[in-house]
Amino acid sequence: MGGPGANGPATDGDAPRRQFVKFSMFKVDPAWRRLPDAERVQGKRELVEAVDAMGSKMLIGSYSLVGIRGDCDFLLWQVSPSLEEFQELGTAIFSTKMGSYLTLPYSFLAMTRRSIYKTPDLTEPSESRLTVGPGTAKYLFVYPFVKTRAWYELDQETRQEMMTEHITVGRKYPSVKLNTTYSYGIDDQEFVVSFETDNPADFLDLVMELRESKASMYTLRDTPAFTCLAMPLPEVLDSLGAEGATVTQPAAQGAEGWTQVAALSDLPEGGSLVVHVTGEQVALFNVADTVYAIGNRCSHANGPLADGKVNGTTVTCPYHDSQFDLATGEPLRPPAVRPVPAYEVKVDDGAIYVAKAPVKSAPTG
Numbered sequence: 001m002g003g004p005g006a007n008g009p010a011t012d013g014d015a016p017r018r019q020f021v022k023f024s025m026f027k028v029d030p031a032w033r034r035l036p037d038a039e040r041v042q043g044k045r046e047l048v049e050a051v052d053a054m055g056s057k058m059l060i061g062s063y064s065l066v067g068i069r070g071d072c073d074f075l076l077w078q079v080s081p082s083l084e085e086f087q088e089l090g091t092a093i094f095s096t097k098m099g100s101y102l103t104l105p106y107s108f109l110a111m112t113r114r115s116i117y118k119t120p121d122l123t124e125p126s127e128s129r130l131t132v133g134p135g136t137a138k139y140l141f142v143y144p145f146v147k148t149r150a151w152y153e154l155d156q157e158t159r160q161e162m163m164t165e166h167i168t169v170g171r172k173y174p175s176v177k178l179n180t181t182y183s184y185g186i187d188d189q190e191f192v193v194s195f196e197t198d199n200p201a202d203f204l205d206l207v208m209e210l211r212e213s214k215a216s217m218y219t220l221r222d223t224p225a226f227t228c229l230a231m232p233l234p235e236v237l238d239s240l241g242a243e244g245a246t247v248t249q250p251a252a253q254g255a256e257g258w259t260q261v262a263a264l265s266d267l268p269e270g271g272s273l274v275v276h277v278t279g280e281q282v283a284l285f286n287v288a289d290t291v292y293a294i295g296n297r298c299s300h301a302n303g304p305l306a307d308g309k310v311n312g313t314t315v316t317c318p319y320h321d322s323q324f325d326l327a328t329g330e331p332l333r334p335p336a337v338r339p340v341p342a343y344e345v346k347v348d349d350g351a352i353y354v355a356k357a358p359v360k361s362a363p364t365g
Contacts, residue, residue, distance in 0.1 A: 061134025
């Protein structure tokens with residue numbers, strides 16, 4: 001499989017923007033499926049509530065591996081500015097009734113940082129390497145990655161030449177988005193790489209072509225590999241089986257369907273603010289005393305939309321000038337072609353509430 005190489009310290013200027021990233025693969029004890037329906041439903045609800053509670057502090061993506069791998073059943077992709085939140089989430093999960101039936105066969109920890117390699121015809125700001133998170137793609141592919149020691153004995157110019165070839169191959173598959181994170185010294189591997197796409201065949205073809213690149217001969221380890229299906233967490237848990245114990249019914253109306261995210265005084269007219277809703281990063285905008293809420297990460301390259309330029313009811317991504325409608329999340333100008341999530345908002349007694357589930361966006365061409 002393909003993967004990048006890097007070494008050397010990050011600059012001090014990176015520190016405020018860098019993120020910790022964790023991929024946790026859970027296995028469910030078969031004994032859980034033999035429990036009475038009511039116990040399984042209650043256990044799943046407790047688990048969903050525990051993860052939702054942490055979703056106000058960090059990014060959390062959920063994926064099913066049922067029927068795909070035999071050694072784990074689901075994955076939680078977590079992104080946070082601090083390690084402590086990973087520990088807090090793990091404690092919350094294993095403290096639920098369902099948690100007593102869970103094990104963690106695989107757990108990969110990493111951080112974001114800028115690459116030391118130059119990208120040909122670079123148009124993407126280096127800051128974008130410091131921000132990752134679950135996107136809207138249907139499939140996620142994850143694996144750890146380790147280079148041989150011989151790679152680090154090569155001079156920088158030689159490695160740059162190989163990485164330029166590597167990057168050029170990757171650009172032939174624009175439907176596949178790569179997220180590179182670094183594990184030097186904080187976990188067993190050197191990198192954790194994840195790929196998001198709606199087309200698994202494109203990912204397979206990409207990996208096959210990368211096998212023929214010069215850099216591939218310096219790969220020491222790039223397994224185990226995980227193929228994951230993106231789903232809301234209730235659906236992930238329902239995919240574990242046990243008929244009659246589903247929790248995918250719509251969220252209850254009223255307070256349970258909304259998350260209080262900020263005080264209206266925190267968002268003055270013309271301002272923007274980033275909050276977290278059920279594990280997703282959401283950007284709030286106050287335009288002419290109307291509050292809008294859309295996913296904060298640009299669907300093209302994860303640019304922070306809260307930092308973008310607002311013109312009327314549109315926002316322009318600060319990375320590549322993609323433009324989005326604040327009311328619907330629809331892309332109005334490329335390079336982005338996918339919508340970002342749009343959320344209902346209400347203001348009550350000086351507090352801003354955001355719906356826990358985004359409004360469905362109309363399909364784009």
